[in-house]
Amino acid sequence: MEQSRRDFLKGTAWMGAAAIAAGCANGLKIGGAGGSMQGFAAAPLKKVRVGVVGIGSRGEGAVHRLAMIPGVEVRALCDIREPRVAIAAKWLQENGKPTPRLYSGSADAWRQMCEWDGIDCVYNVTPWSLHAPIGLYAMECGKHAFIEVPSAMTIDECWALVETAERTRRHCMQLENACYGEAEMLALNLCRQGVFGELVHSECAYIHDLRVGNYQDQGPDDGKGYWKYWRLRWNQQHKGNQYTTHGLGPISQCLNINRGDRFDYLVSLESRQANFTAYAKAAFPETWKARENVEMGDMNSTLIRTVNGCSILLQHDISTPRPYTRINLLTGTKGVIWGMPWRPSPIRIALEEKPGAGAHKFLDEDKTEEIRKAQRHPLWRTAGEVAKKVGGHGGMDFLMDLRWAYCLQNGLPLDMDVYDLASWCCISELTERSVRNRSATMDVPDFTKGGWRTAKPLGIVDIDLAKMDFDASRVKRDSAQINI
Numbered sequence: 001m002e003q004s005r006r007d008f009l010k011g012t013a014w015m016g017a018a019a020i021a022a023g024c025a026n027g028l029k030i031g032g033a034g035g036s037m038q039g040f041a042a043a044p045l046k047k048v049r050v051g052v053v054g055i056g057s058r059g060e061g062a063v064h065r066l067a068m069i070p071g072v073e074v075r076a077l078c079d080i081r082e083p084r085v086a087i088a089a090k091w092l093q094e095n096g097k098p099t100p101r102l103y104s105g106s107a108d109a110w111r112q113m114c115e116w117d118g119i120d121c122v123y124n125v126t127p128w129s130l131h132a133p134i135g136l137y138a139m140e141c142g143k144h145a146f147i148e149v150p151s152a153m154t155i156d157e158c159w160a161l162v163e164t165a166e167r168t169r170r171h172c173m174q175l176e177n178a179c180y181g182e183a184e185m186l187a188l189n190l191c192r193q194g195v196f197g198e199l200v201h202s203e204c205a206y207i208h209d210l211r212v213g214n215y216q217d218q219g220p221d222d223g224k225g226y227w228k229y230w231r232l233r234w235n236q237q238h239k240g241n242q243y244t245t246h247g248l249g250p251i252s253q254c255l256n257i258n259r260g261d262r263f264d265y266l267v268s269l270e271s272r273q274a275n276f277t278a279y280a281k282a283a284f285p286e287t288w289k290a291r292e293n294v295e296m297g298d299m300n301s302t303l304i305r306t307v308n309g310c311s312i313l314l315q316h317d318i319s320t321p322r323p324y325t326r327i328n329l330l331t332g333t334k335g336v337i338w339g340m341p342w343r344p345s346p347i348r349i350a351l352e353e354k355p356g357a358g359a360h361k362f363l364d365e366d367k368t369e370e371i372r373k374a375q376r377h378p379l380w381r382t383a384g385e386v387a388k389k390v391g392g393h394g395g396m397d398f399l400m401d402l403r404w405a406y407c408l409q410n411g412l413p414l415d416m417d418v419y420d421l422a423s424w425c426c427i428s429e430l431t432e433r434s435v436r437n438r439s440a441t442m443d444v445p446d447f448t449k450g451g452w453r454t455a456k457p458l459g460i461v462d463i464d465l466a467k468m469d470f471d472a473s474r475v476k477r478d479s480a481q482i483n484i
């Protein structure tokens with residue numbers, strides 16, 4: 001089912017009115033008249049001034065990470081809850097950072113932050129329903145938009161972000177930290193060297209037992225409830241894979257999605273839901289939690305086919321009792337890498353020595369470790385140890401922020417562009433439509449409008465810490481970082 005242009009226009013008409021009503025200089029015009037953003041680089045920004053919106057459990061860590069990067073200043077903070085803004089402001093003050101402007105107290109205080117000319121970027125760490133609206137408004141106000149995952153929940157939102165980035169010539173990057181994971185970057189490095197031959201298939205996932213987090217009380221019940229249970233509420237109303245990108249992002253980079261290949265179509269199938277309700281009944285008997293329905297099935301499995309004939313198995317399961325994994329498996333004509341079995345080794349590799357010999361066993365741990373060390377991605381060599389020290393999902397969060405800051409400071413294209421964001425995020429709505437239609441086939445829109453044929457694959461990138469004036473000896477472990 002192709003996303004029609006009419007659906008897109010219908011879905012975004014409100015944004016133009018909203019932008020004009022709020023006094024943004026350039027009211028939104030539908031249509032990306034500015035040309036492709038593939039390979040786009042903005043003029044170098046020696047000092048990168050950031051406004052962070054959404055200072056919840058993830059946002060607080062983001063403020064700390066950004067403030068640790070030389071040449072990056074957190075100049076504005078916004079959260080609907082004033083105490084959250086105050087906590088982050090206090091930390092900045094105690095750590096000798098410039099005093100930020102504070103925005104709070106209303107559900108749309110973020111608009112004023114986006115309009116302020118004292119920032120260059122808006123770093124958005126809010127609940128999912130605010131990802132695209134804030135990202136769009138930030139670009140309308142001339143700011144680069146950095147948006148936490150997922151970044152867009154519908155195909156309409158994906159198109160709106162693409163066309164607004166094209167017209168405003170602002171970066172719109174999804175903060176997909178898994179693309180900077182050590183195992184994922186090792187896989188990319190090895191794929192680029194052709195170690196697994198011609199890639200034909202990949203398996204990836206977000207399998208993470210989030211039952212406790214979904215049902216957890218988040219602060220006092222003040223009757224307003226605008227942030228409480230937002231994940232649970234979303235999952236209650238939706239089927240399909242609503243969190244696609246931790247798995248899909250890294251393997252898309254290996255498969256050159258939007259840069260030589262693109263997603264063509266998918267089918268999606270879902271199990272029934274049992275675990276959310278079983279948990280709620282056991283943990284919160286006699287409460288509203290035990291009585292409410294959850295639409296989302298426990299396990300969603302999606303098969304995506306690319307135009308060049310690769311297949312991808314993408315899974316989503318946030319409720320069964322099982323260990324965390326993003327799988328990150330890539331296989332080709334010469335072997336396979338499995339990026340996340342965790343035990344006994346952080347990765348597994350099997351290689352065929354000569355055609356037809358087969359690769360029936362994974363390499364032993366010593367050999368795997370030898371490859372892991374010798375082929376470590378250059379970005380991990382440069383800053384991996386520093387990033388691990390800071391913390392944040394084993395270091396990948398800090399590496400991601402270091403890398404985009406370096407790109408902005410030096411006028412380089414970012415590793416992930418708005419087309420990556422749209423292609424990875426549109427899968428959510430398509431899986432839901434497929435699941436609700438007996439696993440019907442869904443076409444994936446080409447957000448690059450043909451640009452995927454000529455765009456260059458993502459290279460093996462790096463940063464220069466000395467050029468950034470980064471003093472690694474001053475880096476401290478940060479307790480606000482999330483590490484699972």
Ligand SMILES: NC(=O)c1ccc[n+]([C@@H]2O[C@H](COP(=O)([O-])OP(=O)(O)OC[C@H]3O[C@@H](n4cnc5c(N)ncnc54)[C@H](O)[C@@H]3O)[C@@H](O)[C@H]2O)c1
Pocket residue numbers: 053054055056057058059078079080081084106107108109110125126127128130148149150175176177218226227393482
């Ligand atoms: N990349 C990752 O590894 C990762 C990990 C965790 C969370 N996330 C993402 O980060 C985002 C936040 O997740 P979280 O767990 O921190 O949630 P959270 O509920 O702890 O934080 C959300 C914050 O947004 C604030 N907020 C809500 N409505 C607002 C509004 N109208 N204006 C301003 N602020 C508002 C809330 O008060 C809260 O402080 C989500 O999008 C989530 O998917 C990503």
